[in-house]
Every structure is written in C-alpha cells, then in structure tokens.
Amino acid sequence: MSQSAPIIGFTLDYEEKPTYSKLPWYALRENYCASVSRFGAAPIALPHEVEQVEQYLDMIDGLVVTGGAFDVSPALYGETVEHVTVVVKKRRTQFEFAITNGVIKRNIPILGICGGQQLLNVVLGGTLIQHIPDTIPNTLEHEQKNPRNEPGHTVAITKGTLLHKIVGKDVIDVNSAHHQAVAIPAPGSLVNAVAPDTVIEGIEIPGHKFCLGVQWHPEYFVTDADTAIMKAFVEACK
Numbered sequence: 658m659s660q661s662a663p664i665i666g667f668t669l670d671y672e673e674k675p676t677y678s679k680l681p682w683y684a685l686r687e688n689y690c691a692s693v694s695r696f697g698a699a700p701i702a703l704p705h706e707v708e709q710v711e712q713y714l715d716m717i718d719g720l721v722v723t724g725g726a727f728d729v730s731p732a733l734y735g736e737t738v739e740h741v742t743v744v745v746k747k748r749r750t751q752f753e754f755a756i757t758n759g760v761i762k763r764n765i766p767i768l769g770i771c772g773g774q775q776l777l778n779v780v781l782g783g784t785l786i787q788h789i790p791d792t793i794p795n796t797l798e799h800e801q802k803n804p805r806n807e808p809g810h811t812v813a814i815t816k817g818t819l820l821h822k823i824v825g826k827d828v829i830d831v832n833s834a835h836h837q838a839v840a841i842p843a844p845g846s847l848v849n850a851v852a853p854d855t856v857i858e859g860i861e862i863p864g865h866k867f868c869l870g871v872q873w874h875p876e877y878f879v880t881d882a883d884t885a886i887m888k889a890f891v892e893a894c895k
Contacts, residue, residue, distance in 0.1 A: 774870030
C-alpha cells in the first residue's frame with residue numbers, strides 16, 4: 658500500500674462492565690495512537706470482526722497488538738490446567754490470532770506490546786508462564802506500583818538483535834505491568850530482552866520485515882529507547 662502516511666491498525670480491548678456503556682464496549686488508550694501519529698503515521702482502531710480481517714489487512718501498513726488486563730487462554734498453548742489468576746477474553750483473542758497470522762503471512766510490520774507480545778509468541782507456537790510469582794523464585798515486581806510513565810526495572814538487550822540495533826544499548830529501563838511472560842519462545846524467534854530475574858521481556862522474528870514483541874509499554878515513552886522503538890516501527894511501515 659502506497660501513501661505518505663502509513664496506516665497502522667491497533668487492536669482494541671473489549672469490556673462488558675457497565676461503566677462507559679451498559680452494553681459491551683471497546684477501549685484504547687489515547688497514548689497508543691499518539692505514539693505513532695507523532696512520527697507521521699495514521700492510527701486506526703480495529704474492532705473484533707474476524708470476518709473482516711482480510712479487509713483490514715488490505716488497509717493497514719502495520720499492526721500493533723496492544724496489552725490489556727486479561728490473558729491468552731492456556732488451552733491455546735497446550736495446557737489443560739488454568740491458574741486461578743487467568744482471565745480470558747475469547748472474542749478478542751480469536752480476532753488477534755486471526756489478524757496476527759495475517760500480518761505474518763503478508764510480511765506486514767507488527768509490534769506486540771505487553772500482552773500483545775505474549776499473544777505473538779503463542780501465535781507463533783510458543784508458550785507462556787501463567788503467573789510469574791508462582792514460577793520464578795525471587796522474582797521482580799513485574800506489576801509495578803509506581804505510575805506507568807516511570808520505570809519499574811531494567812532489562813538486558815541481546816546483542817545482534819533488531820531490538821539492540823534500534824535502541825543501541827545493552828541495558829535499558831522499562832515500565833512493567835504484567836503477571837505473565839514468555840515461557841518457551843516460539844520456534845524461529847529470538848529472545849531480545851531479559852529482566853534481571855530471568856523473565857523474558859522481548860522476542861523478535863528474524864527475516865520478517867519488522868516483527869517485534871516487548872513486554873513493557875513503549876507508548877509511554879519512559880526512555881529514549883521507547884522513542885526509538887516506536888520511531889523504528891513507524892519507519893518500517895512506510
């Protein structure tokens with residue numbers, strides 16, 4: 658698709674709680690959209706209409722799979738026991754699986770953020786830790802109590818990866834808002850970031866135009882590294 662401003666689609670959260678509306682409603686934080694528009698991209702929201710996935714793919718030049726306060730069903734990565742903390746949103750996950758498979762097939766740039774990185778790993782054949790505190794001894798506080806626009810901990814960036822090329826640093830500060838993480842990385846993926854407690858914080862797929870997942874939220878622009886990630890993603894979508 659050729660145009661001056663790349664069109665970047667964002668997956669939406671879905672809620673049934675009677676707050677904004679008494680009927681089910683979609684949600685997306687404004688800073689997701691602002692994080693790409695500041696670099697000249699045109700953000701659009703993608704409702705969970707699985708039958709429209711091919712039309713969406715014809716429209717977009719890039720995809721951001723966003724995070725949210727829910728989890729990918731463990732059944733989708735072969736686990737039969739579900740941790741008590743797991744909350745699923747079947748319709749959202751069904752849609753995100755379909756459109757993520759579509760962008761991988763078409764070699765459209767994709768950025769998975771937090772839960773979006775976890776979904777990307779599962780779509781590609783990896784697995785997840787269902788609840789970090791019950792799996793990793795002496796774990797960091799991955800659900801930070803301080804504001805999301807502040808760092809929560811550091812991550813080590815793997816040399817030789819796309820992410821390292823983008824941020825140009827071996828260690829960066831990140832915010833943190835998750836209780837799950839990658840367990841077994843997807844076949845063909847590279848781990849590009851790891852927390853001090855060994856939790857995997859990022860993956861990427863070599864050979865794809867741009868296929869990057871990060872466990873933190875770069876749309877908050879906590880550091881220059883976040884700025885570099887969002888800018889590089891938009892550039893890849895042009």
